[in-house]
Amino acid sequence: MTNREIAAVFEQVADLLEFQGANPFRVRSYRNGARKIADLSESLATIAAEPSRSLTEIEGVGKAQAEKIEQLLSTGRLPLLDELLEQVSPQVLALLRVPGLGPKKAALLHRELGVNSLEELRKACQSQQVRGLKGFGAKTEEGILKGLTIAEQADRRTRWVEADEVVQRLLEHMRALDCIAQLEMAGSYRRGCETIGDLDLLVEASDVATVMDQFGSLPGVADVIARGETKMSTRLESGLQIDLRVVPGESFGAALQYFTGSKDHNVVVRGRAKQRGLKVNEWGVYRVEDDGSESYVAGRAEGEVYRALDLPWIPPELREARQEFAWAEQGDLPVLVQLTDIRGDLHMHTTATDGKASLREMVDAAQQRGLEYVAITDHSQRVSMARGLDAKRLRAQWSEIDRLREEFDGLVVLKGIECDILEKGGMDLPDDVLAEADWVVASVHYGQKQSREQITERILGALENSYVSIIAHPTGRLINRREPYEVDMEQVFAAAARHGKMLELNANPARLDLHDIHCAAAKRHGIPIVISTDAHSTEGLEVMRHGVQQARRGGLTAADVANARSWKAFEKYLRRA
């Protein structure tokens, strides 16, 4: 079983236990275990197979979970899960997706009314059976009916780039107010996560009511879910929820820290505070005296909050309770790569295959963006739908690049190709053609359903080809649309390191492939990452910022990113490789 599958089993166990009203800390420990497993770049099977190592070396995995992982690895089954599934039907778990329904209320509905599915819940609400239950009323019933629609279309998080469009609109709408002193987005949006559950807006303002009125009047707001003295929540017609918090200036930094999360990061922050006789909440950092009284220590700026805990400010992208606290304590926090560090773009298409802009237009647009070097990498012949290039057409394009080079002073244009790794293994163009290229991007487009062994073999084969420079979008996933193909990334990392190859971080916001944890793993292997736009139009060059953001989440510095090097430095590296 793969890490992802085992993490999913632990998640399911947590859901089922929660539904049964089990010890909430036991539930949390399974969720925590699932997350740590999902964050792992090494496979559990590898760790378990090594006699000198133990699964309990994974933080958050103790003796009990280690045994369960071993059961899953050897038998593919978990008796605990089977047992739980006998007691609770998995369909009932869907009830937890209804906003406002937690384990307690869902269990009560199941127990008292025999509700087993979202459909049955709808019927129970419509026949007004729900309002009679203890702890329920007419308003709850109406709320559930509203929430049902959301639950039915749930299971989908918004891609960061889509959320960003809403954010830009929201910020502009709010900036129209004079009474706002500070305005920041927090939450997973600020952490640059690839998908966003909801949006969090933080405001410092004197006039709370005016801010809330303005917030509620954002075009596209379908519903005001809640409105209190400091907190308000709305839902857009698209289903996206936006939370607003209004705080005073002395709390702004503390609130920003608090609402940026992640949840797990904040748990560690709180724990540290406690060790130091402090308390951290969204209003500030407080010293707790022996008599129980509290005095304000910090909270105006986010950095103050961390300083009070003897930590440097931690970039939001790193706040996932992974390595950041260890780094921060040792003074080893990476200086994360920035968009302005990027000097080259090494994956783009033209009208020769499936691009929308000509070679000249792409090169021109790259120069206008201030890039020092680009590689033109159209598809190879196997990608027939895109009219992929055979040797003859490819050489013709390279001649065109030769002519173009004389015109474009100060911009280096590399003769490249995105060469398919064939289903049966091997490259889509002969070695003598690849040998003439400056830059060979190898990628899997076909046969994505093949077995783990097959796909891994294909990619390893490409890494062994001395003319291949890099593997593009190494896992093939499309966010919200297609799972990554089965590939043993450990072997890919080892082979890439051995053969001196690079790995691509595809910056297309639908791909963001490599994943952040794979970026971090590649860095540990000393593999240079190239962030590429894979642009199919001149506007497509714009997506570089998404790739940089993903790289930051992976903890990459400019030194870890090959195309953050000057052309001179990059060229030297190419020649050596």
Place this chain on the structure above:
DNA sequence: GCCGTTTTCGGCCCGACTGTTTTCAGTCG
């Protein structure tokens, strides 16, 4: 179920808001 600079038991982050209830439980982030 996990974990340990008050360690092998007894903690485990903390506050806002809602609806239902006369003082709080449940949910959410």
